Each structure stands twice: as C-alpha cells, then as structure tokens.
Amino acid sequence: MIRQWGDVNIRGAARYIAKRIAEFAVSVVALSFVIFSLLYIAPGDPARSLVGTRKATPELLARIREQYHLDDPFLSQYGRWLEGAFHFDFGESIRSGASVSDTIAPHAVVTFELVLISLAISAVVGVACGIAAAKGRGRLRDGAITVAALVGTSAPSYAAGLVFLYVFALKLGLFPIYGIGNGSAADELWHLALPAVTLAFGVGALLVQITRSAMLKEAASDYTVFMRARAISPLRVTAAQMKNASPAILTSAGLVLAGLFGSTVLVESVFSIPGLGNLLASSVTFHDVPVVQAIALLLAVFICAASTAVDICVYLINPSWVQRHGVRWKGGRHERIHA
Amino acid sequence: MENRFWANRRGELRLARILAAALVVALALALGSCSGGDKAQGGDGSAGQGGDAAAGGTQNAGADVADGELVIGIPGSLSSLDVNQEAGILNYYVAAIVNEGLVSIGNDGKVIPALAESWSDEKGEVWKFKLRQGAKFSDGSPVTADDIIWSIERAQDPERSPGVSIYFPDYVKSAEKTADDEITITLEGSHGGFIWAVSNSGGLFVNKKEWGEKAEAIGSQKDLLLGSGPYKAVEFEPGSHATFEASGTWWGGDASIPKVRFDFIEDDATRLLAFTQGDIDFALNIPVDQAEQWEKVDGAKVEYIADRSYYGLTFDPNVEPFGDEHIRKAVSYAINAKSIVEGSILKGRGTVATAITPPEQLAAALTLDAAKEKLGGITHYEYSIEKAKEELAQSSRPDGFETTLYYPDTYQNAGKASLVIAESLKEIGITLDVKEIPIDQWLNEVGDGKQGVAWMIYFPTTAEPGEIAGWLLDAEGAGTNPANWTDAEAAKLAARILGAESLEAEIEPTVQANEIAQKQAIYAPVWWGQSAVAYGGGVTVDGYGSFSLISQNWPRLFSLG
Numbered sequence: 001m002i003r004q005w006g007d008v009n010i011r012g013a014a015r016y017i018a019k020r021i022a023e024f025a026v027s028v029v030a031l032s033f034v035i036f037s038l039l040y041i042a043p044g045d046p047a048r049s050l051v052g053t054r055k056a057t058p059e060l061l062a063r064i065r066e067q068y069h070l071d072d073p074f075l076s077q078y079g080r081w082l083e084g085a086f087h088f089d090f091g092e093s094i095r096s097g098a099s100v101s102d103t104i105a106p107h108a109v110v111t112f113e114l115v116l117i118s119l120a121i122s123a124v125v126g127v128a129c130g131i132a133a134a135k136g137r138g139r140l141r142d143g144a145i146t147v148a149a150l151v152g153t154s155a156p157s158y159a160a161g162l163v164f165l166y167v168f169a170l171k172l173g174l175f176p177i178y179g180i181g182n183g184s185a186a187d188e189l190w191h192l193a194l195p196a197v198t199l200a201f202g203v204g205a206l207l208v209q210i211t212r213s214a215m216l217k218e219a220a221s222d223y224t225v226f227m228r229a230r231a232i233s234p235l236r237v238t239a240a241q242m243k244n245a246s247p248a249i250l251t252s253a254g255l256v257l258a259g260l261f262g263s264t265v266l267v268e269s270v271f272s273i274p275g276l277g278n279l280l281a282s283s284v285t286f287h288d289v290p291v292v293q294a295i296a297l298l299l300a301v302f303i304c305a306a307s308t309a310v311d312i313c314v315y316l317i318n319p320s321w322v323q324r325h326g327v328r329w330k331g332g333r334h335e336r337i338h339a
Numbered sequence: 340m341e342n343r344f345w346a347n348r349r350g351e352l353r354l355a356r357i358l359a360a361a362l363v364v365a366l367a368l369a370l371g372s373c374s375g376g377d378k379a380q381g382g383d384g385s386a387g388q389g390g391d392a393a394a395g396g397t398q399n400a401g402a403d404v405a406d407g408e409l410v411i412g413i414p415g416s417l418s419s420l421d422v423n424q425e426a427g428i429l430n431y432y433v434a435a436i437v438n439e440g441l442v443s444i445g446n447d448g449k450v451i452p453a454l455a456e457s458w459s460d461e462k463g464e465v466w467k468f469k470l471r472q473g474a475k476f477s478d479g480s481p482v483t484a485d486d487i488i489w490s491i492e493r494a495q496d497p498e499r500s501p502g503v504s505i506y507f508p509d510y511v512k513s514a515e516k517t518a519d520d521e522i523t524i525t526l527e528g529s530h531g532g533f534i535w536a537v538s539n540s541g542g543l544f545v546n547k548k549e550w551g552e553k554a555e556a557i558g559s560q561k562d563l564l565l566g567s568g569p570y571k572a573v574e575f576e577p578g579s580h581a582t583f584e585a586s587g588t589w590w591g592g593d594a595s596i597p598k599v600r601f602d603f604i605e606d607d608a609t610r611l612l613a614f615t616q617g618d619i620d621f622a623l624n625i626p627v628d629q630a631e632q633w634e635k636v637d638g639a640k641v642e643y644i645a646d647r648s649y650y651g652l653t654f655d656p657n658v659e660p661f662g663d664e665h666i667r668k669a670v671s672y673a674i675n676a677k678s679i680v681e682g683s684i685l686k687g688r689g690t691v692a693t694a695i696t697p698p699e700q701l702a703a704a705l706t707l708d709a710a711k712e713k714l715g716g717i718t719h720y721e722y723s724i725e726k727a728k729e730e731l732a733q734s735s736r737p738d739g740f741e742t743t744l745y746y747p748d749t750y751q752n753a754g755k756a757s758l759v760i761a762e763s764l765k766e767i768g769i770t771l772d773v774k775e776i777p778i779d780q781w782l783n784e785v786g787d788g789k790q791g792v793a794w795m796i797y798f799p800t801t802a803e804p805g806e807i808a809g810w811l812l813d814a815e816g817a818g819t820n821p822a823n824w825t826d827a828e829a830a831k832l833a834a835r836i837l838g839a840e841s842l843e844a845e846i847e848p849t850v851q852a853n854e855i856a857q858k859q860a861i862y863a864p865v866w867w868g869q870s871a872v873a874y875g876g877g878v879t880v881d882g883y884g885s886f887s888l889i890s891q892n893w894p895r896l897f898s899l900g
Contacts, residue, residue: 058818060505063497095425096418096577097501098556103418106560107578162608170612177613178604179579272604274416274578282416282578282605285749285778 016315024308031300032085036078039289039296068094081293090294095286100294104279108298110180111268111275113188115260117196122204122256127249130211131242137216145208152205157263161198161270168194178272195271203259210252214245247314254310258303408598409878409897412610412619416578416603421558422544423494426502428798431540432623432888433601436583437477438544438566441468441487441522441537443891446882448702448802450534450842451891454482454545454567455522463529463840468537470520476547477571477586484516489548491524491537503542506800508533531841535801539568540889569594569892579603589892596894614639614873621880621897622873623888627688628752630871638876643688645885647699648868649797649807650753651692652744652760653822654861658791665734667860670792671720672727673763676865679756685866692864693719694853696807699867699885703802704843713850718857719864727767739768746773746794747781753794756865786821795821795862802886805836805845811862812852822861829855 047064065071069080084090090100133145169175175194181187218224218241227237264277272278276295283291413432419425422434435443443453452458455468474482491514497504510527517523526533535541546557547565554562563572569591570583580602585594602619604610607626613619615636625633627643634641652670654661661667676691690697694717698710705713720726731737744761746753754775761771771792776784784790799806813819814829832852839845856862874880879898887893 064501067498067501093418094501096556096559097421097424098419098559102559102561103577106576165609165612170616177616177618178609179602269606270609272579272602272606272609274576274603278416278578278605282418286418288418 013315017312020308020311024304027304028301029082031304032082032297033078035293035296035300036081037074039293040074040077085294085297091290093283093288093291095283095288095291100290103291104276104294104298107274107276107279110192110273111261111264111277114192114196114199114264114268114273114275115257117189117192118199118203118260119253119257121196121200122207122260123253125200126204126207126256127211130208130249131215131238133208133212134215134219135238137219142212146212149205149208152201153209155202156266157198157202158266158270160201161195161267164194164198164201165270180273191271192273195267195273198270199260199263199267202263203256206259207249207252207256211245211249214248215241218245243317246317250310250314250317254307257306261299261303407596407899408600409596409621409894409899410600410602410619412602412604412613412622414605414607414610414622414624416605417575417581417601418577419556419558420564420572420575420581421556422502423500423504424502424556424558426506426800428800429623430502431800432893433581433583434544434564434566435539435568435889435891435893436570436599437564437568437572438539438546439474439568440539440541440543440545442534443538444540444703444802444886444889446884446887446890446893446896448699448886450538450703453539453891454487455537458534460531460840463531463533463838464526466524466526466533467517468522468524470522471590472520474567474590475588476565476567477588478547478550478565479588480547482545482547482567484519484522486548487522487543487545488514488516489551490543490545493551494542494544503544506536507542508536511536529838529840531839531844532803532805532837534842535803538801540886541801541803569894570599591892594892594894596897596899599894611636614875617875620875620878620899623870625871625873627685627869627871630686630688630873633871633873636873636875639873640880641871641873642880642883643869643871644883644887645690645697645699646868646870647697647799647802647885648870649692649695649697649795649864650689650756650866650868651695651795651862651864653786653793653795653811654863655786655788655791655793655823656861657788657817657823660734660736660740661791663735664859665730666736667863668720669727669730669734669767670760670764670769671860671863672723672730673767673769674720674760674863674865675722675763677722679759680866682759684752684755684759688869688871689866690869692867693717694857695811695862695864696804696849696853697867700799700802700807701804701846701849702885704804704841704846713846714853717850717854720860722763724763724766727763731767731769739770741770741772742791743772743774744792744794745776745781745784745790747778747796748775749778750794750796753796757794786818786823788817788823793821803845804842805839805849808849808852809833809836812849812856814852814856814861824856824859824861826855826859 047061047070069077081090088101092098093100093103096103129145129149133142136142165177169177176191179191181191224237224241227240264275265281266277268275268277269281276299280292280295283295413429415427415429417425417430417433419430420433420437422430439453441453441455442450442458445451452471454471454474456471458466458468460466470484470487476482493499494503494507495511500507508526508530510530512525512527514522514524524537537543545567550565551557556562558564560575560577563575567589569586569589571586572581573584574582580600582598582600585597587593604613607629610619610622611632614622614633622633625641630641633639652674654667654670656662679685680689680691681687694714696714698707698714701710701713731739744757746757754773757771757773761773764771785793785795795811797807811820812829813833814824814826816825817823829852832848832855835848836845836852839848872883877900881896881898883896887896
C-alpha cells in the first residue's frame, strides 16, 4: 500500500530525505578534510606570528610549536581535531587562550542574526520585486527593478556599506554607525538593520533576477495560456505560476544564503560588528589556526545543511518537479541526479 | 492603447504606494528604536544629533562627555584583556590602567614606583623591591608579596603566558619573598635593563593570585582582570568593546575620569564617520596619510608624536651580491629618505632615520636633545645618486643586478617607499622587483637567510635604550639578528647592552654598535615613525607624548567637558 501525503509519496520522500542526509554527512567530512588540509599547507607559522619581528631563538619557536602540537604528523593532527570537532571541542585559541567554542559562540549568534534578517529582507523584497518585474515585463517598473538589481549585484558590499553609512547614519542620523548596541534586543535589531540591508542589497539582487526569470518562464508556459483562456482569475494564475516557479526560487535562496555568509566578512568589518566574519578576518591575520578551522567548518556545515534543507523542501513542495527536472542544488550549482 | 497605458500606470502607482508604505513603516521602526537606545553606550549613534545635522546643524567631533565617560576608538580588536596571553600594543594600553607591575613608567619614559615603593640593586644582579603599604586590588583585598611572585612565575611560563614569556628575561634565577614587604629577585649576571621586565609596560601584570588560580582564562569575557590599578574591568565583548570604571581602591587616589570605554573599530573609514558623528572622543593610531581628513572635522584636534618605531632595509651579507659592502653602500646611497618622509608618502609625519635606534628610545637615560646629539654623529648615507654609482662601479656587479624586495600588506607606506627606492635604483642599473606579501608570510621570512634585502619594521614595547640594538645588532651570526650578520666587536657590544648594570650604561654600547653596523652598511635606516591621535571638541589632552598610553594612570592626561 502506498501512503500519500498530498502529492508526496511518503516512502519515496523518506528514501529521498535519508539519501540527502547521508550525502550531507559525507560532504561535511570531506569538507573538514579540505579545510584542515588547506590551513595545514598555508604559508606562515603560528609560532612566528606570536613572536612578531622580535628576536626568537629556534628553541623558543620549537617550544611554541610543541605546545600547539604543530610538529605532529598531519594525519595525527587531523584525527585529533576531527575527534574534538564531534564534541564541539576545537581546542584553545592561540590568540586569546580561551576555548575556541566559547570564543566563537557569541560571534556566531550575531552573524546568524544578521544573516537571518538579511535573508528575510532579501527574500521578501527580492521575490516581490522579481514578481513585479516579471508582471510588468518591458515596462518602466521592470526596467527600474532590473537596473537596481544590476547595481546590487555589481556594487561591492564594502562600498555599498560605506555609502549607506554616510547617507543613512551620518547625514540622516537614522541608524547607528557601528557596533551592536547596549545588549537589549531592540537596540541590537536597530544596530543590525543597516548592515542587514547592505548584505541584502547585494545578494538579494540575485534573487530578483532569478525570480523574474522563473516567473517569465511560467508566464510563457502552456498551462498559463489555458488558465487565461478559461478566464481563471489572475490571482489564481499567479498563484499557480508561483508554485511552479518556487523550486527555482527556493534553490536560489540557498545560493543567496551562501552568498550572505561570504559577504559578512566585509560588511561586519565596515560596521564593526563582532560577528564570525570579523573574527575570521582577525584570526587569519593573527594566524589563529584553531579559530579559523572552527569557523570554516561551522560555515561549511551550515551551508551544507541549508542546501540539504532546500532540496528536501523542494521535494516536499513539488516532488514531481524534482522527478521531472532531475536536478537539485548542490554547493552553489545545479546538478543532474537522474540519467 | 490609452486604457492599457493607464492600467499599467495604475499598477505602477500601486507598487509605488506599497513600497512607500513599507519605507515609512521601516523608518518609524528605526526611529522608534532610536529613542529607546542608550546614548551612554558608544556606537549607539545619536539620532538627535544626526537629525539636527540633516536639518542644517553642525556635527561636532567628540561624544557626549557629560556623563564622565571617555570613549576611545581603537583600530583593532582585542581577543583578550590579558597581556600575558595577547601582547599587542593595544593590549598594553588597555592593561596599563588595570594591572600594575612593581614599577611603572612616567609620561616622560622614566621608571617610577608602582607596587614597589622603592628598589635597589647590587651591580644589576640582585634586585630588592620594597612593597607599597596599602596597595589593594579592586575587590578591596591587599596586594601581597605572594600575589606578585605568582604573577612573575606566570609571566615566565610559556603555557600560561604565551604573550609575554617570549620577552620575559630568561636570566631570572629566582624571585623570593624576603620579608612581608620585600621581594628579592636574583639574576644570572648583571642586567641594568631588567627593571623594565617588572614594569607593566614590559612584562609584569599583577593579578590577585587566589582569583587567578581559579580563573579558566584570565582576560576573557568570563574572567576579566583583577588588578590593583586605577581602573577595574567591568565589561568585555571580544571584537566589540571593553569598559572600565574607576576602581576606587588605587593607592594613587581617585581616577580623574570615572569611566573609560574602548570601542574596537577596525575600519578607518568607519572610525572617521564615528568620530565625525561624535560617537568617540579619542581615536588612537589614525593613519598619518589620512590625518588631513580627521583635521577637517569640526572641533577636532590631531596630534602627532614620535612612536619610536624603526623602518629600514636589512642587507643579509650571506646572500649574494649583498656580501659586497660596496653594493650595500650603493643601495644605501640610493634611498631618498627625505623625499619619502617629506613627500607624498609620509607628508612630513616621520623623521629621516640616521641610525637604527630612534632618539626617543634613549629617553629613559638621556634628554631628547642629548640623545639626538649622540645619535647624530653616527655614520649615515645621505641620498646621492652619484655616490651610489661610484660605489656600484667599485663593486663585484658594476653593471647592476636584479633583486626582490617584499613588504607586508599591512604596511602600505613601506610598499610606497619601496617603489621610490626602486625608481632610484633603476638609475644606477639595479632592478628592484617590489612585491606585497601577507604580514604573516612576511613575519615568517624575517631573517630567514634567503633575502638579500628586506624590510625591518620594529615597534619597541619598552623604553629600554638597548631594546632595538640588542636584537638587530647582536652580530653573532645566523639567527642572532635579522641580517644574519657576524661581527665580533658588535656582538661584544650587544652583550654589554644585555649585561649593563643600569639603563645609562646601555647608551654607549648602543651608540657604538649602531656605528659599527652603519659603517658596514648592514642596515639602511629609512625613517623613524610617528603616530597620530585625534580627539574631539569635548576633550582636552595635556602633555600627550611617546610614552603616554603605557604610562601610569594615563587617563589623567584627559579632561572632559
């Protein structure tokens, strides 16, 4: 007996979800190896970074290297690190001496808040503008939205951030210039608003373009012509188009999420926000390898998890689309899953 | 056609209305949040000020200082308040108001008493410190000899103090409590410069032993600091800010400013906007090449001080063709240091270096004029293309050669200066390939024996006269100095610096070792650096100098309102 939940075959869905979760686990382990290897072979010596330009005897450097197990064989270092990572134990920060987990936790909270606000802005404004542009194809609003999206995708987030700061914070005084405020939730939200808009301005523009393109494709499809011929209300036509366009929009939202995390380094620097991006940049400068490894792994896990979640959502919303198109989003590109 | 046009227009107007409504809601939310913000917190901006400015008001530098808080914008982020762990120069500034050493330094760079009321030494080998009666930690408990000895032992331990154990003298034989109010430190040999090691601008930051032994990570968000200085740490958000309040227990009396807050703003453009807005009162280490923009802010004052930094080229005589003294001299003559310092690169915010040691570094033992006179007599190679050509003609490579000069990405002025030097060298037939590399890589390559010519950039952390010379001029061969240079006489002088019985006794060997290196053109000093600070209209600063921010209770130099 085949159990059904709406359009979804439950056994098929369970098989699909299990497969995606298994792929997620394999991806994370593979990424952990890549992250560890790249930092291992990166030029520079944490021991030398600690000493700076001052005098350092070979004995002193050897002592520091021993303290941080820097001379152990590669696989031994990787094994120790991976085992710790499973318990959220990434060792101690070379720079602060505090536990890496304790160091990155408050920064991660700020960055996830920033990214979520930004994702919400990107999704709401990006999808709305994309639909508006598609519905008004060839008209003034389509041109205006398309040009704005082009500016958004082209403008470096660092430059956009400074312009927004100058106009909205310094000249208009609507937002604070830097930091995350006095600790209250409302104040933090106010401080994160302009950075979130800056982030959304760049990556949300991508969502505008993809939504517009997906909606135009649906508008040209046979079912739209038939629905219109049968005088079905425009609202129902748009709803049907949106349902069919949603897999493409959802998968691009996953792409947007990865882009948002990538852009936090610059935006957090401009707005002096104590998030993961800022911590990552300063940890790279100070060669604080344990912190860099932990942040890189955390972001990789989050992006892989988002990719998996998006694939599962797309399947649950529209399983026939997945079977028909045979594609899913993976690591920022579409990949064929059926022959 | 007309109907369709108006239908389209109606759609567009509807969209415009929706967007306008959304904007109004967003603005209302933003303004609502504005009014709920706490202006006492730095970085919270000031919607009122901004609004006035938009209406034609004038923006003034300097935060609202009526609440007695000094907000300092620093161009970096601290990950720990504990200098034992993270020993960047900004960490020293912050810790100087919380932790004391046995001694401290004054605004003029001289050693002054701190937790030790007085001290004496026998030939620089046995040091006795008489402890101050009545010194208390910020929790009200007395500072004891045990606390100080525990802090010294901690400073020596590489595991507990990766930041300062590197610099803490390895010639300390013992540190013992010889009376309730006396500590005796015995050294292996004579070391007049040791006094710096027990200052809080050198390597000793006294915390309470009982508290420190229980702390998981001293200087972290969980375990701030427990010192005996004029301020106590009350809040620390790594990557964001650190706040300090007057401890009320300091032996030197009440702190003049009740609250000091450091805001970490790494981006210079953002820091300038925050200063213009009035969110910060005092900005440290503003880039000298951008100082004019800071000077334009209403009510702002910018001060430039010699920061005792050294920028120069190092020649490794073991890497060909720099083993040839004529080649080293040819390159030295081709450096137009005056143009670099006074031209568009430093815009006069530096001094042409005529030796490795800047005169301000000798302040602990000499007046500035006396130091300048001493160092002024040292051999140096004033820019002359003719002399450069003559030297090259006498060298093993009279037709020139090609070499590479790397500079660290965080020192852009060194990169620009490299290009000026490359242009001059081209005139005499030497091709200098200038390349930028990450600071981390550059640090790894200092003195690696592979580069014939390299930049050396050095910021002394103490005011010990022989600090720079003790490293750059310790000419005992590969690994002992960044040039991997060998010279028996200079090595003896470096040993004399290290073993000097007093700070004064370090002066002569420092000057003589500089002369030996310069005669052989091992180093080509280019400039001694300056740093700039800016403060806003509501703040005045009295007597700001090279040593101010590592001096005892430095907030006393500031007046608010």
